[in-house]
Amino acid sequence: MATLKDVARLAGVSVKTVSNVVNGYSFVKPDNRARVEAALEATGYRPNLGARNLRRGRTGFIALVLPELSIPYFAELAGLVIAAAQEHEWNVLIEQTFGTLSGERLALASLGPHLVDAAILSPEALQVEDFQLSVPAVMLGEHAVDVPLSRVGIDNVAAATFAVRHLISLGRRRIAAIGAHPQRGTAALRLEGYRAALAEAGLPFDSSLVVPALNYHRADGAAAMKALLDMRNPPDAVFCFNDLLAVGAMRTAAERFVRVPQDLAIVGFDNNDESAYSSPSLTSIAPDKAAIARAAVNLLRERAGSPDLELDDVQTPFSLQVRESTVAR
Amino acid sequence: MATLKDVARLAGVSVKTVSNVVNGYSFVKPDNRARVEAALEATGYRPNLGARNLRRGRTGFIALVLPELSIPYFAELAGLVIAAAQEHEWNVLIEQTFGTLSGERLALASLGPHLVDAAILSPEALQVEDFQLSVPAVMLGEHAVDVPLSRVGIDNVAAATFAVRHLISLGRRRIAAIGAHPQRGTAALRLEGYRAALAEAGLPFDSSLVVPALNYHRADGAAAMKALLDMRNPPDAVFCFNDLLAVGAMRTAAERFVRVPQDLAIVGFDNNDESAYSSPSLTSIAPDKAAIARAAVNLLRERAGSPDLELDDVQTPFSLQVRESTVAR
DNA sequence: CATCGTTGTTCCAACGATGTAAAGACCGCG
DNA sequence: CGCGGTCTTTACATCGTTGGAACAACGATG
Numbered sequence: 001m002a003t004l005k006d007v008a009r010l011a012g013v014s015v016k017t018v019s020n021v022v023n024g025y026s027f028v029k030p031d032n033r034a035r036v037e038a039a040l041e042a043t044g045y046r047p048n049l050g051a052r053n054l055r056r057g058r059t060g061f062i063a064l065v066l067p068e069l070s071i072p073y074f075a076e077l078a079g080l081v082i083a084a085a086q087e088h089e090w091n092v093l094i095e096q097t098f099g100t101l102s103g104e105r106l107a108l109a110s111l112g113p114h115l116v117d118a119a120i121l122s123p124e125a126l127q128v129e130d131f132q133l134s135v136p137a138v139m140l141g142e143h144a145v146d147v148p149l150s151r152v153g154i155d156n157v158a159a160a161t162f163a164v165r166h167l168i169s170l171g172r173r174r175i176a177a178i179g180a181h182p183q184r185g186t187a188a189l190r191l192e193g194y195r196a197a198l199a200e201a202g203l204p205f206d207s208s209l210v211v212p213a214l215n216y217h218r219a220d221g222a223a224a225m226k227a228l229l230d231m232r233n234p235p236d237a238v239f240c241f242n243d244l245l246a247v248g249a250m251r252t253a254a255e256r257f258v259r260v261p262q263d264l265a266i267v268g269f270d271n272n273d274e275s276a277y278s279s280p281s282l283t284s285i286a287p288d289k290a291a292i293a294r295a296a297v298n299l300l301r302e303r304a305g306s307p308d309l310e311l312d313d314v315q316t317p318f319s320l321q322v323r324e325s326t327v328a329r
Numbered sequence: 330m331a332t333l334k335d336v337a338r339l340a341g342v343s344v345k346t347v348s349n350v351v352n353g354y355s356f357v358k359p360d361n362r363a364r365v366e367a368a369l370e371a372t373g374y375r376p377n378l379g380a381r382n383l384r385r386g387r388t389g390f391i392a393l394v395l396p397e398l399s400i401p402y403f404a405e406l407a408g409l410v411i412a413a414a415q416e417h418e419w420n421v422l423i424e425q426t427f428g429t430l431s432g433e434r435l436a437l438a439s440l441g442p443h444l445v446d447a448a449i450l451s452p453e454a455l456q457v458e459d460f461q462l463s464v465p466a467v468m469l470g471e472h473a474v475d476v477p478l479s480r481v482g483i484d485n486v487a488a489a490t491f492a493v494r495h496l497i498s499l500g501r502r503r504i505a506a507i508g509a510h511p512q513r514g515t516a517a518l519r520l521e522g523y524r525a526a527l528a529e530a531g532l533p534f535d536s537s538l539v540v541p542a543l544n545y546h547r548a549d550g551a552a553a554m555k556a557l558l559d560m561r562n563p564p565d566a567v568f569c570f571n572d573l574l575a576v577g578a579m580r581t582a583a584e585r586f587v588r589v590p591q592d593l594a595i596v597g598f599d600n601n602d603e604s605a606y607s608s609p610s611l612t613s614i615a616p617d618k619a620a621i622a623r624a625a626v627n628l629l630r631e632r633a634g635s636p637d638l639e640l641d642d643v644q645t646p647f648s649l650q651v652r653e654s655t656v657a658r
Numbered sequence: 659c660a661t662c663g664t665t666g667t668t669c670c671a672a673c674g675a676t677g678t679a680a681a682g683a684c685c686g687c688g
Numbered sequence: 689c690g691c692g693g694t695c696t697t698t699a700c701a702t703c704g705t706t707g708g709a710a711c712a713a714c715g716a717t718g
Contacts, residue, residue, distance in 0.1 A: 001442050001463070003674055014698050019676060027696055048443035050388060051674035054379045054703050068408060070602060075404030079397055079425060091422055096411060113330050114377040114704090115420075134330070218606045247606050254608040273399060274603050277547045277576050279583040332704055343668050348706060356665055380704035383673050443674090 002043035011039035022047065061091050062300060063119040065107045067099040071216075072272040073242065073289075074122065077140075080293035081120060088301055090117070099215065101125040111135060118300040121149070125183055136303035138296045142185035150303070150312040152295045154287045156186050159318050160193025161200075163267045163285050164239050166320055168201045170327070172237035172265055176209040178224040178249060179216060179241025190241050190269065209235055213245060221248025229256055236264060237326075243268035243275050246282055250325065266325040280324030291316040331372035340368035351376065390420050391629060392448040394436045396428040400545075401601040402571065402618075403451065406469075409622035410449060417630055419446070428544065430454040440464060447629040450478070454512055465632035467625045471514035479632070479641040481624045483616045485515050488647050489522025490529075492596045492614050493568050495649055497530045499656070501566035501594055505538040507553040507578060508545060508570025519570050519598065538564055542574060550577025558585055565593060566655075572597035572604050575611055579654065595654040609653030620645040 004022075008015045013032055020028055021036040022045075028036075039045075053059050064081050066074045082092045093116060097103035104126050111119055112134060119137040128145050139149045142156055167175050177194045181187035191210065198205055208231070211224040221240060225248065228234055240246035246268030253260050260266055260280050268275060271286035295314045303309055333351075337344045342361055349357055350365040351374075357365070368374075382388050393410050395403045411421045422445060426432035433455050440448050441463060448466040457474045468478045471485055496504050506523045510516035520539065527534055537560070540553040550569060554577065557564055569575035575597030582589050589595055589609050597604060600615035624643045632638055 004676095005674080015674090016676080016699085017697060020697090023676085027694095029696065032696085046441045046443065048383070048441075048674050050379045050383045050443060051703090052676075054377070054383055054673090054705090055675045055677085057703075059379060069398070069411070070401075070405045070408050072399075072401060072404070072603075075401070075407075076399045078404075078423075079399050082398070082423060082425060093420055094407075094411060094423060096408060112375045112378075114375060114379060218602070222606070247603070251606045251608060251610075273547070274401075274576070277551070277580045279580060279608055281580075333706095334704080344704090345669080345706080346667060349667090352706080356667095358666065361666085377704050380673090381706075383675090383703095384705045384707085386673075 001048075002045045003048070004045070007036065007039045007043050007045050010043060011035045058117050058304075059113075059115060060089065061093050061116045062297075063093045063095055063107075063111050063116045065095045065097060065104070065111075065119060066122045067124060068096055069094065071244065072274060073244075073270045076273065077289050077293060080290050081296065084290075084293045084297040088297060090297070097124075099124045101127075105130060108133065118304045120296050120300065136300060138299045138303070140292065140296060142189055145185075148311065150299055150314075152292055152299060152314045153316060154285075154292075154318040155315050156189035157193040157196065159269070159285045159287075160190040160239070161197045162193075162318075162320055163269065164194050164197035165200070166283070166322070166326065167237040167239065167265055167267060168197060168203070170237075170261075170265060173203060174206075174209065174233070174235040175203070175237040175239060176211065176228050176235035177239045177241070178211045178213060178221060178228075178245050180210050180212040181214070181241075182212075187241055190239075194239055213241070216242045216244055218244045218248040218251070221245030222252045223248070225249035225252035229253075229258065234264075238264065238266050240266065240268050243270045243272040243282060243284055246284070246325070247274070247278060250278065250280070250282070261324065261326050261328055268325075271321050276321075276323065278325075280328075283323045283326040284321050285318055286321045287318045288316050330377075331374045332377070333374070336365065336368045336372050336374050339372060340364045387446050387633075388442075388444060389418065390422050390445045391626075392422045392424055392436075392440050392445040394424045394426060394433070394440075394448060395451045396453060397425055398423065400573065401603060402573075402599045405602065406618050406622060409619050410626065413619075413622045413626040417626060419626070426453075428453045430456075434459060437462065447633045449625050449629065465629060467628045467632070469621065469625060471518050474514075477640065479628055479643075481621055481628060481643045482645060483614075483621075483647040484644050485518035486522040486525065488598070488614045488616075489519040489568070490526045491522075491647075491649055492598065493523050493526035494529070495612070495651070495655065496566040496568065496594055496596060497526060497532070499566075499590075499594060502532060503535075503538065503562070503564040504532070504566040504568060505540065505557050505564035506568050506570070507540045507542060507550060507557075507574050509539050509541040510543070510570075511541075516570055519568075523568055542570070545571045545573055547573045547577040547580070550574030551581045552577070554578035554581035558582075558587065563593075567593065567595050569595065569597050572599045572601040572611060572613055575613070575654070576603070576607060579607065579609070579611070590653065590655050590657055596649075597654075600650050605650075605652065607654075609657075612652045612655040613650050614647055615650045616647045617645050 004015045004018050008018045018036050069075050085092045095107040097107050118135050122140045131147050139151045141153045213220040246266050258264050268282050268284035271284040275282035275284050333344045333347050337347045347365050398404050414421045424436040426436050447464050451469045460476050468480045470482045542549040575595050587593050597611050597613035600613040604611035604613050
């Protein structure tokens, strides 16, 4: 692998002149520049990023800390973050926490300024005292406790209200919610939006219709739905706090021969790619994931330059994708 | 951020002694070791990986080059690769190619030895002449042309034969295939397996039942299925070259009120997480993804040590998950 | 007591790049 | 012709780390 020194020797100039050419410094004599460029071409020189970054005091990496790549929402988001980071010459390092406190702490601990310039976090269980980060960071989504970090995401309360309002507008009156969780900030906010929509329509809040979910996987949604269908007076609609829960719920409904949407309307949250292709297809709150990714990376760029900018809260747009799980073909 | 120098000053020893302690060198006097360890603790020292790797001539990163993280198979695999790499102190850098030749070339070009120690590739369109890699690499899956790389993956021909044999054993006689592709190696092999199973059962090969797919997304499967159902003599079973195609095909079947599996049995390939929860759930070839990830990382470990090991071909196990898309509840 | 081998420590150079300062080339002007 | 200023290039130090050589301390040995 060619180094600056090799190129310099070949071109008959100093190492620094080559460095100047590589970095686009203006004051290089045309014939020297030409010789250097020829030598660069001939050797196939590629800068050693480690050395460059050591010298420049940055690493060229950002971390993306998320629960699991096997969760479609995070996989899709990760792809978009990688693309957005690439435009700013950042490489993305993905750390999986599996949603556990220890996993998240481990990931955070490995995040030194020597490894990454900044980080994007999607925490679920972290405590306030854990947020002693040594690099600028942005948080995606919402957290249960107030945390000294900038944030990017949609307005969860508004989105949840919007979703439940949609169910109400279809004439549903016994609307359940799946996904309550003691620690997750987003869960609390979506529940709040659910209650707001009910109140707005003058519908009673029935806590037996709120089913908690320890995880947000398909299996949890299926289990929660079983519990709801076993009730003496089952719901005529369900608002699920993410699409995986909704997919699980739909699966249970199908197994029990409950017709969706006739007997039971279902709304999800996240608008995973798969939700447009299920049978029935799933109505879902669709956050603009690309906007989230771009906003997060942009925030980090500002923060990485000037570390002590004040906290920001970027609200990205969302919409409701209405599909067959609430409105039959 | 504390450096070795800071720690050395605090402990009253030389930089190298601290380095020795950090790297577990045996011959350090107990009291010096103790003082150094105290100083390490006090300063919260974390080695600068960039500098360390510059000196050691390695980077601590491996690249994972894949089409898209939004494709569940790759997302699940990426998660497993990250986990496997972590056990060998490797960080994973994900590069997305979007399955295009230019995207793959771009990704390969950015893979210098200064950036990564090794790479795991999932190429789709690359030509033989592109495989001039400057780092050890392993390929996942199969490639259309012979390529000088070690390989990890399942036996695609055997798996495809197994899948189609299953359809035949259910009494299906007009079995279609969705996913033929001029460039993809896996497509050619799966097609070969499909033909082998037909031949074995004495069934005729009908090329009008083989539908190509330019991409392997859900939309492509849906479109291909439409074409099949529009035939004068539509098939009674479909073997799809991946689960996304199968999901798309099932969607089309549902829209046309074709009953699965009664009128049409469907088998997929990859066994995505979502395939267990669709309605009907999807029968699919299930490669052992964790085994693939582990094998790939292990191969790279050997190759990174001694670059010119002979090519290897690791066959990982697979099974057939039988579900409702071929056998009704 | 000189010598030796084993331990323990330090100094120096190097990895590949870039910032700084200073030196060299070149120009026009008085 | 000498001076000052603008280009252009170079030497050197530096980022934080580790390998190697050199050196120092030590008890044991002959």
